[in-house]
Amino acid sequence: MRSLLLLGGLLLVPSVVFGQGNRAIDYKAGMPFSQAVVAGNTLYVAGTEGPPVDGPMKGKLEGVSIQDQTANAIAGIQRTVEKAGFRMADLVSVTVFIADLDDVAAMNAVYTKLMPNPKPARATVEVAGLIGGAKIEISAIAVKQ
Numbered sequence: 001m002r003s004l005l006l007l008g009g010l011l012l013v014p015s016v017v018f019g020q021g022n023r024a025i026d027y028k029a030g031m032p033f034s035q036a037v038v039a040g041n042t043l044y045v046a047g048t049e050g051p052p053v054d055g056p057m058k059g060k061l062e063g064v065s066i067q068d069q070t071a072n073a074i075a076g077i078q079r080t081v082e083k084a085g086f087r088m089a090d091l092v093s094v095t096v097f098i099a100d101l102d103d104v105a106a107m108n109a110v111y112t113k114l115m116p117n118p119k120p121a122r123a124t125v126e127v128a129g130l131i132g133g134a135k136i137e138i139s140a141i142a143v144k145q
Contacts, residue, residue, distance in 0.1 A: 025084045036080045043086050043142040047097065048076040049134040066103040066135045070110040073138045081142055090142035091120040097137040101126045107136060 025043075026035035036045045050069030051059050053076075061069065078088055094115070098107060104124060112119075120140070130137050 023084075025080060036084055038084050041144040043081065043084050043090070043140075043144075045077055045080050045140040045142070047095075047137040047139045048073045048080070049130065049132065049137050050074075050076070051132070051134075061132050061134050064135075066100075066106045067110050069134065069136050070107045070138075071114060073136055074111070074114045077138060077140050081140070084142075086142045086144060088142075089116045090144055091116065091140050092143050093141040094120045094122045095139045096122060096124040097127045097130060097139075098124060099127060099130055099135050103135060 021040070023038040024034035024036070025038065028035075033046055035048075036043055049061065050064070050072030051057070051061050052064065052068070052072060053059075057064060064072075081088055081090070096107070096111075098104060
């Protein structure tokens, strides 16, 4: 029997199996996506923004620097990667969506410190806007060897 968790009005299903052996990680009932999906030996992590997960700014993006949003987004990816049974060293590709290309140098300073070596392949794209006024959103793909 699968255990369910109700948090803030959202039903959290820690792991859901669907189609051809694919497994969803952190699917929230009523949401149009899963936080990640495992397909075979590959993990696809949805775009992850960087609001703080605790403290007085918990869940807020306003006033949070690009450096902190980057660190928080990478920490969120790490939690998802590990929950799925993967390691950060399994990352092979990352896509960074950034609201302002002028923030790339500051984002890279944090990204370089927190991402494992060898660094995964990466695309960085400036976007017109992100949900909640985020400055950055990062998605990732990991492969177990």
